[in-house]
Amino acid sequence: MISVVLIGAGNVATHFYKVFQNADNILVTQWYNRQLNNISTYKNNVDITDDLNALKPADVYIIAVSDDAISEVSKALPFQDRFVVHTSGAASLYDIDKKHRRGVFYPLQTFTKDADVDFSKVPLCIEALVKEDLKLLVTLAETINSTWYKISTEQRKTLHIAAVFANNFTNQLYRISHEITESDQIEFDVLKPLILETAKKIQNMSPYMAQTGPAVRGDKKTVRKHLKRIKNPQHKALYKLLTDSITDTHGRKKL
CATH class of the missing domain: 1.10.1040.20 (ProC-like, C-terminal domain)
Incomplete structure (x- = not known):
């Protein structure tokens, strides 16, 4: 079972939450957003929080926020040496604070909150600095039936x-x-x-x-x-x- 904490409440985070909730072997441990009302609809199904200091342990923390906020959010996380990834196509792997094990889990698709997405048709571009972390992202992608590609930051x-x-x-x-x-x-x-x-x-x-x-x-x-x-x-x-x-x-x- 892969435990996941979602950070952010935009289109990408919402669709990841939905597909993870329906996947075997993935547990959304917690969902963070600085404005709880944006995710309050899901409070009966997942632990939600607006306090970064209350984040639970997880195998991977997925930051799905605007590109400009990735660095600030990752720096504010109150722990180190945990696996933290972002979902951006344009941001660098190194926009994540160096105190973390860093990675990218980028879905190459257009997302709208109210439009259903079939993740079996969504390519996932993955990147990580540690071999075991890369394997985890591969497993995460395969568990939601997505095709994955190992893509560098420059690519x-x-x-x-x-x-x-x-x-x-x-x-x-x-x-x-x-x-x-x-x-x-x-x-x-x-x-x-x-x-x-x-x-x-x-x-x-x-x-x-x-x-x-x-x-x-x-x-x-x-x-x-x-x-x-x-x-x-x-x-x-x-x-x-x-x-x-x-x-x-x-x-x-x-x-």
């Missing part, structure tokens, strides 16, 4: 940038598409099969090979029509930037 920083492009920026483009369709009283739902098919295609081919559209075809006439119709200057600038990126990638002349 994880690169991976996080790639994830921002793949998820956050893509979602912003969905939002712009939503705005564009609504401006002409078109249901955004019309685009959803296209969005799903695009995501499906890259499961079996490279994004390079999957690229379609006027830019990759060198269709100047269509690009000009689109630019003329787009009214929002920011949307127009993005359209131009992404069109140029596609033409550069595929060896086309700028349109």
Whole structure:
């Protein structure tokens, strides 16, 4: 049985709590947050606390807080030489105070509190300085049926940038598409099969090979029509930037 103390009450901490609670051989010993009301819903199922000095012994302490707070929280923990990990994609392993055995348990996924997550489809990027600690993280990942990857701090920083492009920026483009369709009283739902098919295609081919559209075809006439119709200057600038990126990638002349 792996005992876990969760620190933080955001999206990642909440989803880890839920999956750990339903897993064999994992016990959430305690859940800390500086504002108890954020986790009070769970008080009948797990010991909750807002006092770091009241933290119980555990095999691993998982800090799931904002990147800027990791160093401060880990420094404030009232013990040393225990295994403490964070869940950030961008923060360094060494942001955790050196008085602890340090590690990273980073789930590469987008989390929203009210949206269910299947952890069997969530890659976990793990890192630790001590071999036995790494083994514990492997066991933790496998117990919740996640695929795990041993990823260094530098690799994880690169991976996080790639994830921002793949998820956050893509979602912003969905939002712009939503705005564009609504401006002409078109249901955004019309685009959803296209969005799903695009995501499906890259499961079996490279994004390079999957690229379609006027830019990759060198269709100047269509690009000009689109630019003329787009009214929002920011949307127009993005359209131009992404069109140029596609033409550069595929060896086309700028349109």
